[in-house]
Each structure stands twice: as C-alpha cells, then as structure tokens.
Amino acid sequence: MKWEDAIKMYIEYLKIERGLAQNTIDNYTFDVKKLIKYLYEFESTESPLTIESESLRQFIYSVSKSLNPRSQARLISGLRNFFDYLIFENYRTNNPVDLIESPRIGRKLPDTLSIDEIDALISAIDLSLPQGERNRAIIETLYSCGLRVSELTNLRLSDLFFEEDFIKVTGKGDKQRFVPISPLTKKYITIYIKDIRPHIPVIDAHRDILFLNRRGKQLTRAMIFTIIKQLVEKTGLNKNVSPHTFRHSFATHLLENGADLRAIQMMLGHESITTTEIYMHVDRSHLSEVLNKFHPRK
Known part of the structure; x- marks a missing residue:
C-alpha cells in the first residue's frame, strides 16, 4: 500500500x-x-x-x-x-x-473574560457604521449562546426560533442541538435583521445565512477573528481573546452562578461530560461552595 x-x-x-x-x-x-x-x-x-x-x-x-x-x-x-x-x-x-511516549503537558486553559470586559468590548463597537449592528449581534451571540466560531458563521435565519427562545445550532459532525437565547441577544439580532440586512445585496446561495459581509456573502472564520482582534486593540485589553474565549467565558460564568454541569454540557454540544469539566476548569473553591450549599450533611 x-x-x-x-x-x-x-x-x-x-x-x-x-x-x-x-x-x-x-x-x-x-x-x-x-x-x-x-x-x-x-x-x-x-x-x-x-x-x-x-x-x-x-x-x-x-x-x-x-x-x-x-x-x-x-x-x-x-x-x-x-x-x-x-x-x-x-x-x-x-x-x-x-x-513512543508523549511528553507530559499541563492543562492549558484559555483566558476568561469578565462581564465588565465583555461589556467594554461591546461598547467599543461603532454603531454608526452598518457593520456595527452586525458585530454587536455577533459578539452577543458568541457569548450568550456559547457557540464555536464555525457554528456562528453557519447560523441561518431558518435556525432562529425566537418565539420558543431557542436557536438551532449545527456543531461538529453535523450534529444539531437547540440552545437557549436571551432576550437581549434576540433584540440585537432582530435589529440587525430588520435595519441592516435588507440593505445588503445578498448572494442567492447565502440568502439563508444570518451574518453576512458587505458583499452579501457568508462571513469567514478569519473575519470573526479580525472583528474581535480590532475590538481588543481598541479597548486596550491585555488578553489573548478569540471567538473561543467568549464560549469559554459563557460556560465559566454559568458554572460560577450555579448552573448544572450537565445542562452546560448540552448547551456546549459536548459528547462527554469530561470534556466540559476540563473546558471549564472546575476549581476547588467553587466545588466547596456547591458542597456546602447543597449537601444535606452540612
């Protein structure tokens, strides 16, 4: 062979x-x-x-x-x-x-953004520009739904179930899941759809794609990275921020506020709960708080 x-x-x-x-x-x-x-x-x-x-x-x-x-x-x-x-x-x-033995490596954890840092990045978006409303909706969707960058760029108008407060997400291996969407994120996406998207010369093949560039085509992964990089530079944030950072922050903030690990696993689209545990760097202090709050033998 x-x-x-x-x-x-x-x-x-x-x-x-x-x-x-x-x-x-x-x-x-x-x-x-x-x-x-x-x-x-x-x-x-x-x-x-x-x-x-x-x-x-x-x-x-x-x-x-x-x-x-x-x-x-x-x-x-x-x-x-x-x-x-x-x-x-x-x-x-x-x-x-x-x-052949693999080298020993420690667990590498991505940076997590605080809520104030996320607010600062969103506030740095220039809403006077047509792409400003789109970019605000993009950042809000990344953070509030915990999407992978490919899941965001592939999101379609037909995937939005706003009356039910869910969006349909196509993840790895074309596996689909429904993720809750917040009222604020729905608001920003709706503004983009009603006020900005109608003025874009949409290419027929991309007509159902939610987030488009100015030429009416689907946004690339690289463009999402560029949007975030420009916002980080504008705010002077001294962190390595990527689309994945918002996904990690989404999961971490949910855990810190008492969300169930299994529910977070389902929203992230992880097949294994072990992946979710590693992804969210479950720290001992938080686990102690959960034990003290919920265990009957306090």
Whole structure:
C-alpha cells in the first residue's frame, strides 16, 4: 500500500464514517502528511504497513526541535490515530506509535473574560457604521449562546426560533442541538435583521445565512477573528481573546452562578461530560461552595 492511498482512505473514513468537518479532517491528517513528506525526502522505502517505531521516532525528533510539549503531544496523537485506523481496517496488527511516549503537558486553559470586559468590548463597537449592528449581534451571540466560531458563521435565519427562545445550532459532525437565547441577544439580532440586512445585496446561495459581509456573502472564520482582534486593540485589553474565549467565558460564568454541569454540557454540544469539566476548569473553591450549599450533611 502506498502512502497516498492510505491517506486518501483515511480521509474518506473521517469524512464518511466519522462525519467530521473539513477543518477537523485537516487537523487529523496534517501530521500524517508531514510524515509522508519527510519519508519521501529521505527516499524511504517503508510503507504504511511496514514502518516501525524507530523511523517514527526519528521523524518526531526531527520536527519536534522547535515545538513545545503540547505541539509534540498533538503530533504523536495525530500519528497514533492514523495507525489506529489501519488496525481498524485490518491492514496492520500493531500501532508503531504505541512505543513512543508523549511528553507530559499541563492543562492549558484559555483566558476568561469578565462581564465588565465583555461589556467594554461591546461598547467599543461603532454603531454608526452598518457593520456595527452586525458585530454587536455577533459578539452577543458568541457569548450568550456559547457557540464555536464555525457554528456562528453557519447560523441561518431558518435556525432562529425566537418565539420558543431557542436557536438551532449545527456543531461538529453535523450534529444539531437547540440552545437557549436571551432576550437581549434576540433584540440585537432582530435589529440587525430588520435595519441592516435588507440593505445588503445578498448572494442567492447565502440568502439563508444570518451574518453576512458587505458583499452579501457568508462571513469567514478569519473575519470573526479580525472583528474581535480590532475590538481588543481598541479597548486596550491585555488578553489573548478569540471567538473561543467568549464560549469559554459563557460556560465559566454559568458554572460560577450555579448552573448544572450537565445542562452546560448540552448547551456546549459536548459528547462527554469530561470534556466540559476540563473546558471549564472546575476549581476547588467553587466545588466547596456547591458542597456546602447543597449537601444535606452540612
């Protein structure tokens, strides 16, 4: 089996069997493609079925010199997933990555914005500009609904169920969930829909997309990052803020105010409650408060 054939089948498996989005597939295959390039440069004759741990160890060493422990761990994980797939399809009986130890890494937690900081970012939006109303609705939706950036850009007019106070969100693997939406967020989205969107020359293919650029097309992930970056610079906020920061702040603020972890899991669209726990850095002080407040043996 050639490397090109193996990676092609792996991509088809991730797309069809696992139902993963293209961005996720790209992340899964990035390091495998890097390995293939490395082997070709050294004119290696090893195939996906014959390559052993020592060759992989040399590859990892050669590319990891400039990588931090977290990136090294991601590299090893990506390769392990690929060879696990070959085992799953009965092309191999062993995973050569299993003999390679991943570096120890601490838990990396994203920055969390305070409510005052979120208010400051929203206040910095210039509402005299047409895109100002749109950007305010975007930031409010990111924070009040805890959306991933791809979920935000793919949000459609037909996904808005304002009478029921919910929006329909399409998450990873095209899995759908309903997320509650606050009156304030509904208000800002409605202003954008009624006052701004009618003046945009909408492209037919994007007619149902909620948030559009000035040319009537769907906003890109990069544009959302740019909008946030400009607001952070304008307010002078000394934090690394991305769309993910608002999602993390959404979950953290809910937890701090006594929300149920299971409910937060459902709103975030996490399959595992373990992911939610890590995501929200449940600290001991908060857990002690919950115990003292709710346990019958106080």
